[in-house]
Amino acid sequence: GESVGLHLPTLSVQEGDNSIINCAYSNSASDYFIWYKQESGKGPQFIIDIRSNMDKRQGQRVTVLLNKTVKHLSLQIAATQPGDSAVYFCAENLSNQGGKLIFGQGTELSVKP
Protein backbone atom coordinates (compact mmCIF):
# COMPACT_ATOMS: atom_id res chain seq x y z
CA GLY A 1 0.00 0.00 0.00
CA GLU A 2 0.99 3.62 -0.26
CA SER A 3 2.82 5.39 2.50
CA VAL A 4 1.73 8.90 3.31
CA GLY A 5 4.08 11.62 4.49
CA LEU A 6 7.35 10.07 3.41
CA HIS A 7 10.18 12.56 3.51
CA LEU A 8 12.63 12.79 0.67
CA PRO A 9 16.30 12.20 1.39
CA THR A 10 17.92 15.61 1.57
CA LEU A 11 21.36 16.93 0.85
CA SER A 12 22.48 20.36 1.99
CA VAL A 13 25.65 21.87 0.53
CA GLN A 14 27.42 25.19 0.61
CA GLU A 15 27.46 27.26 -2.56
CA GLY A 16 30.63 26.51 -4.49
CA ASP A 17 31.10 23.04 -3.04
CA ASN A 18 30.69 19.86 -5.08
CA SER A 19 27.52 17.80 -4.61
CA ILE A 20 27.16 14.05 -4.91
CA ILE A 21 23.70 12.55 -5.18
CA ASN A 22 23.45 8.79 -4.97
CA CYS A 23 20.96 6.32 -6.34
CA ALA A 24 20.65 2.56 -5.95
CA TYR A 25 18.83 0.97 -8.85
CA SER A 26 16.85 -2.20 -8.68
CA ASN A 27 17.47 -4.37 -11.71
CA SER A 28 20.73 -5.77 -13.04
CA ALA A 29 19.10 -6.01 -16.49
CA SER A 30 18.71 -2.22 -16.73
CA ASP A 31 20.68 -0.87 -19.67
CA TYR A 32 19.99 2.85 -19.64
CA PHE A 33 19.98 5.38 -16.83
CA ILE A 34 19.00 9.00 -16.66
CA TRP A 35 19.09 11.86 -14.17
CA TYR A 36 16.36 14.47 -13.97
CA LYS A 37 16.12 17.75 -12.07
CA GLN A 38 12.75 19.00 -10.87
CA GLU A 39 12.35 22.53 -9.60
CA SER A 40 9.35 23.51 -7.52
CA GLY A 41 6.21 23.78 -9.63
CA LYS A 42 7.83 22.43 -12.79
CA GLY A 43 8.09 19.14 -14.61
CA PRO A 44 11.33 17.12 -14.49
CA GLN A 45 14.12 18.30 -16.79
CA PHE A 46 16.77 16.08 -18.34
CA ILE A 47 20.28 16.48 -16.95
CA ILE A 48 22.36 13.61 -18.26
CA ASP A 49 22.06 9.96 -19.28
CA ILE A 50 24.36 6.96 -19.47
CA ARG A 51 24.16 3.53 -21.05
CA SER A 52 25.23 0.36 -19.31
CA ASN A 53 28.31 -0.07 -21.51
CA MET A 54 29.81 3.03 -19.91
CA ASP A 55 31.10 3.76 -16.41
CA LYS A 56 31.24 7.52 -16.58
CA ARG A 57 29.83 10.36 -18.61
CA GLN A 58 30.44 14.05 -18.25
CA GLY A 59 28.33 17.05 -19.11
CA GLN A 60 28.55 20.70 -18.26
CA ARG A 61 29.34 20.79 -14.51
CA VAL A 62 27.78 17.34 -14.07
CA THR A 63 29.21 13.84 -14.10
CA VAL A 64 27.32 10.57 -13.85
CA LEU A 65 29.07 7.47 -12.55
CA LEU A 66 27.68 3.98 -12.99
CA ASN A 67 28.80 1.00 -10.91
CA LYS A 68 27.01 -2.04 -12.27
CA THR A 69 28.63 -4.38 -9.77
CA VAL A 70 26.74 -2.84 -6.88
CA LYS A 71 23.89 -1.35 -8.95
CA HIS A 72 24.76 2.18 -7.98
CA LEU A 73 24.46 5.44 -9.86
CA SER A 74 25.70 8.83 -8.76
CA LEU A 75 25.39 12.39 -10.00
CA GLN A 76 28.18 14.80 -9.24
CA ILE A 77 27.59 18.52 -9.57
CA ALA A 78 30.67 20.70 -9.58
CA ALA A 79 30.70 24.15 -7.97
CA THR A 80 27.09 23.91 -6.83
CA GLN A 81 25.04 27.05 -7.31
CA PRO A 82 21.78 28.25 -5.70
CA GLY A 83 20.02 27.50 -9.00
CA ASP A 84 20.89 23.84 -8.52
CA SER A 85 18.48 23.62 -5.59
CA ALA A 86 15.84 21.11 -6.68
CA VAL A 87 14.75 17.50 -6.37
CA TYR A 88 16.90 15.10 -8.38
CA PHE A 89 15.57 11.80 -9.69
CA CYS A 90 17.42 8.87 -11.14
CA ALA A 91 15.58 6.55 -13.52
CA GLU A 92 16.42 3.20 -15.05
CA ASN A 93 15.24 1.45 -18.17
CA LEU A 94 14.94 -2.31 -18.32
CA SER A 95 16.33 -3.72 -21.54
CA ASN A 96 13.15 -5.70 -22.25
CA GLN A 97 10.69 -2.97 -21.30
CA GLY A 98 10.92 -0.68 -24.30
CA GLY A 99 10.86 3.01 -23.42
CA LYS A 100 9.55 2.67 -19.87
CA LEU A 101 11.54 4.36 -17.13
CA ILE A 102 11.44 3.38 -13.46
CA PHE A 103 12.01 6.40 -11.23
CA GLY A 104 13.66 6.56 -7.85
CA GLN A 105 12.15 8.40 -4.91
CA GLY A 106 14.25 11.50 -5.46
CA THR A 107 16.74 13.51 -3.40
CA GLU A 108 16.22 17.12 -2.43
CA LEU A 109 19.31 19.27 -2.88
CA SER A 110 19.47 22.49 -0.91
CA VAL A 111 22.27 24.97 -1.64
CA LYS A 112 23.19 27.41 1.11
CA PRO A 113 24.56 30.79 -0.03
Next chain:
Amino acid sequence: DVKVTQSSRYLVKRTGEKVFLECVQDMDHENMFWYRQDPGLGLRLIYFSYDVKMKEKGDIPEGYSVSREKKERFSLILESASTNQTSMYLCASSLTASGGPGEQYFGPGTRLTVT
Protein backbone atom coordinates in the same frame (compact mmCIF):
# COMPACT_ATOMS: atom_id res chain seq x y z
CA ASP B 1 13.20 22.82 -28.28
CA VAL B 2 10.73 20.07 -27.54
CA LYS B 3 7.56 21.34 -26.02
CA VAL B 4 5.11 19.25 -24.06
CA THR B 5 2.03 21.12 -22.94
CA GLN B 6 -0.71 20.12 -20.57
CA SER B 7 -4.18 21.61 -20.74
CA SER B 8 -4.38 22.84 -17.15
CA ARG B 9 -1.88 23.67 -14.41
CA TYR B 10 -4.46 23.41 -11.64
CA LEU B 11 -7.79 21.60 -11.61
CA VAL B 12 -10.40 21.05 -8.90
CA LYS B 13 -13.05 18.40 -9.44
CA ARG B 14 -15.73 16.75 -7.36
CA THR B 15 -15.85 13.08 -6.46
CA GLY B 16 -17.57 11.08 -9.20
CA GLU B 17 -16.88 13.55 -12.00
CA LYS B 18 -15.32 12.45 -15.26
CA VAL B 19 -12.00 14.23 -15.72
CA PHE B 20 -9.97 14.72 -18.90
CA LEU B 21 -6.31 15.68 -18.77
CA GLU B 22 -4.87 16.61 -22.15
CA CYS B 23 -1.26 16.48 -23.26
CA VAL B 24 0.19 17.69 -26.56
CA GLN B 25 3.75 17.43 -27.84
CA ASP B 26 5.09 19.28 -30.85
CA MET B 27 8.11 17.19 -31.89
CA ASP B 28 6.48 14.25 -33.67
CA HIS B 29 7.50 11.88 -30.86
CA GLU B 30 6.40 8.27 -31.08
CA ASN B 31 6.08 7.57 -27.37
CA MET B 32 3.93 9.29 -24.77
CA PHE B 33 3.50 8.63 -21.07
CA TRP B 34 1.30 9.61 -18.15
CA TYR B 35 2.65 9.60 -14.59
CA ARG B 36 1.36 10.66 -11.24
CA GLN B 37 3.67 12.15 -8.66
CA ASP B 38 2.99 12.00 -4.93
CA PRO B 39 5.21 13.19 -2.06
CA GLY B 40 7.88 10.64 -1.21
CA LEU B 41 6.72 8.19 -3.89
CA GLY B 42 8.47 9.56 -6.96
CA LEU B 43 6.88 9.21 -10.38
CA ARG B 44 4.63 6.26 -11.03
CA LEU B 45 3.63 5.24 -14.54
CA ILE B 46 -0.11 5.09 -15.22
CA TYR B 47 -0.32 4.41 -18.97
CA PHE B 48 1.87 4.80 -22.01
CA SER B 49 1.58 4.65 -25.77
CA TYR B 50 4.09 3.82 -28.50
CA ASP B 51 1.86 4.71 -31.43
CA VAL B 52 -1.47 6.19 -32.41
CA LYS B 53 -4.42 4.19 -31.07
CA MET B 54 -2.02 2.04 -29.10
CA LYS B 55 -1.93 1.97 -25.28
CA GLU B 56 -0.25 -0.09 -22.59
CA LYS B 57 -0.91 -0.24 -18.87
CA GLY B 58 1.76 1.07 -16.59
CA ASP B 59 2.22 0.26 -12.93
CA ILE B 60 -0.94 1.90 -11.56
CA PRO B 61 -3.65 1.92 -14.28
CA GLU B 62 -6.63 1.27 -12.01
CA GLY B 63 -9.20 4.05 -12.18
CA TYR B 64 -7.70 5.56 -15.33
CA SER B 65 -8.00 5.18 -19.07
CA VAL B 66 -6.24 6.87 -21.99
CA SER B 67 -6.85 7.88 -25.57
CA ARG B 68 -4.40 8.51 -28.39
CA GLU B 69 -6.31 9.39 -31.56
CA LYS B 70 -3.53 11.59 -32.96
CA LYS B 71 0.22 11.22 -32.68
CA GLU B 72 0.72 14.52 -30.90
CA ARG B 73 -2.05 14.16 -28.31
CA PHE B 74 -2.38 11.76 -25.38
CA SER B 75 -5.34 12.12 -23.04
CA LEU B 76 -5.71 10.73 -19.54
CA ILE B 77 -9.26 10.06 -18.37
CA LEU B 78 -10.49 9.59 -14.84
CA GLU B 79 -13.85 7.89 -15.38
CA SER B 80 -15.14 8.68 -11.90
CA ALA B 81 -12.76 10.81 -9.89
CA SER B 82 -12.01 9.83 -6.31
CA THR B 83 -10.19 11.68 -3.53
CA ASN B 84 -7.25 9.26 -3.72
CA GLN B 85 -6.61 10.52 -7.25
CA THR B 86 -5.66 13.92 -5.91
CA SER B 87 -2.13 14.26 -7.21
CA MET B 88 0.28 15.92 -9.61
CA TYR B 89 -0.09 14.45 -13.10
CA LEU B 90 2.83 14.61 -15.48
CA CYS B 91 2.84 13.86 -19.19
CA ALA B 92 6.02 12.98 -21.09
CA SER B 93 7.06 12.10 -24.62
CA SER B 94 10.13 10.50 -26.16
CA LEU B 95 11.40 10.02 -29.66
CA THR B 96 13.01 6.61 -29.73
CA ALA B 97 11.61 4.32 -32.37
CA SER B 98 10.02 1.00 -31.44
CA GLY B 99 9.68 2.11 -27.86
CA GLY B 100 13.39 1.89 -27.14
CA PRO B 101 15.01 3.72 -24.21
CA GLY B 102 15.65 7.39 -24.45
CA GLU B 103 15.18 10.74 -22.83
CA GLN B 104 11.63 11.61 -21.89
CA TYR B 105 10.54 15.24 -22.12
CA PHE B 106 8.05 16.32 -19.49
CA GLY B 107 5.24 18.81 -19.43
CA PRO B 108 4.77 21.25 -16.53
CA GLY B 109 2.24 19.04 -14.76
CA THR B 110 -1.40 19.34 -13.74
CA ARG B 111 -2.15 19.52 -10.04
CA LEU B 112 -5.53 17.84 -9.63
CA THR B 113 -7.55 18.11 -6.44
CA VAL B 114 -10.62 15.92 -6.02
CA THR B 115 -12.98 17.06 -3.29
